[in-house]
Amino acid sequence: MSKAEFVQKMFDKLSQDYDFMNDLISFGLHKLIKKNAINNVPIKAGFKILDVCTGTGDIPLLITEKFGDSVDIIGVDFSGKMLEIALKRAIKHDNIKFITADALNLPFEDKTFDAVFISFGLRNLADLKKGIIELKRVTKDNGYLINLDMGKPKGVLGHILRFYMFKLVTFIGKLIHGNSTPYKYLFESAQAFPSQDELVRIFSDFGFKNVKNYDFAFGAIAEQISTL
Ligand SMILES: C[S@@+](CC[C@H](N)C(=O)[O-])C[C@H]1O[C@@H](n2cnc3c(N)ncnc32)[C@H](O)[C@@H]1O
Structure with missing residues (x-):
């Protein structure tokens, strides 16, 4: 099975539990981190925003919570089941x-969007470089690219967090969701994903400017914002 097929099937199966499990394993912190990540972006009224790998729609909903209908947002995902939930959650927001x-x-x-978000998505793509080229293609000149994903934790607390994530989260996943595969995958994909420092270099190499990194949770999660 290809990586894309594996990932799509996994999220289709996980969709019903996805929001509940995210709240549980992060103690609700993932929403706070996503809000802070959005606050770091200079979004303006009238922006056309794309959220790639939108899942159940957290990013479009949180942006709308802050900016109302002054911005237009399109969420894209290849899991129909994740999008079914996103559609229900966003039903009131035209x-x-x-x-x-x-x-x-x-x-x-080409060059359609003022800001392109990808949140906990880039790590899942079968081809990271192809993904970045595609994100770049649809971003307007002077538009923003925002990547939020697992980072490499730093310091003692970072290592404790890593241990928590890799051992306890897999255990909780098995206990509550009944299947530890998505949580083992979370661990393995985070290990294989470039560090935040490497990502800053990668985005720069792809022609993005002013690449800034923001660490959350001792670097266990990191956001890179850049402009074209
Ligand atoms: C971990 S979830 C993140 C969801 C959401 N962005 C969030 O922050 O909670 C990853 C999502 O990426 C989607 N995904 C992975 N690879 C994809 C691809 N190649 N094209 C479209 N969606 C993809 C999955 O279906 C899944 O919904």
């Missing part, structure tokens, strides 16, 4: 639309 599509082949013209 400024949010969802499209089923592959992040590696986005159905948009």
Whole structure:
């Protein structure tokens, strides 16, 4: 099975428990981190925003919580089941639309969006470089690219967090969700993913400017914001 097929099937299966499990394993912190990550971006009224790998729609909903319908947001995901939940959650918000599509082949013209978000998504793509090229293609000149994902934790507390994430989260996942595969995958994919420092270099190499990194939870989660 290809990585894309594995990831799509896994999120289809996980979809019903996804929000509950995220709240549980992060003690609700993932929402706070996503809010802070959004606060770091100079979003303006009138922005056209894309959220790639939108899942159940946290990013479009949190942006709308802050900016109302002054911004238009499209969430894209290849898991129909995750999008079904996103659609239900965003039913009252006409400024949010969802499209089923592959992040590696986005159905948009070049230079369409003022800001392109990808939250806990880049790590899942079968081809990181192809993914970044596609994200870049749909970003307007002077537009923003925002990546939020697992980072490499730093210091003693960072190592404790890593231990928690890798051991306890897998155990809790098995206990509550009944299947530890997604949580083992979370660990393995986070290990294989470039560090925040490497990502800063990678985005710069791809022609993004002013690449800034923000660490959350002692670097266990990190956000890179850059402009084109
Ligand atoms: C960990 S979830 C993140 C969801 C959401 N962005 C969040 O922050 O909670 C990853 C999502 O990426 C989607 N995904 C992974 N690879 C994809 C691809 N190639 N194209 C579209 N969606 C993809 C999965 O279906 C899943 O919904």
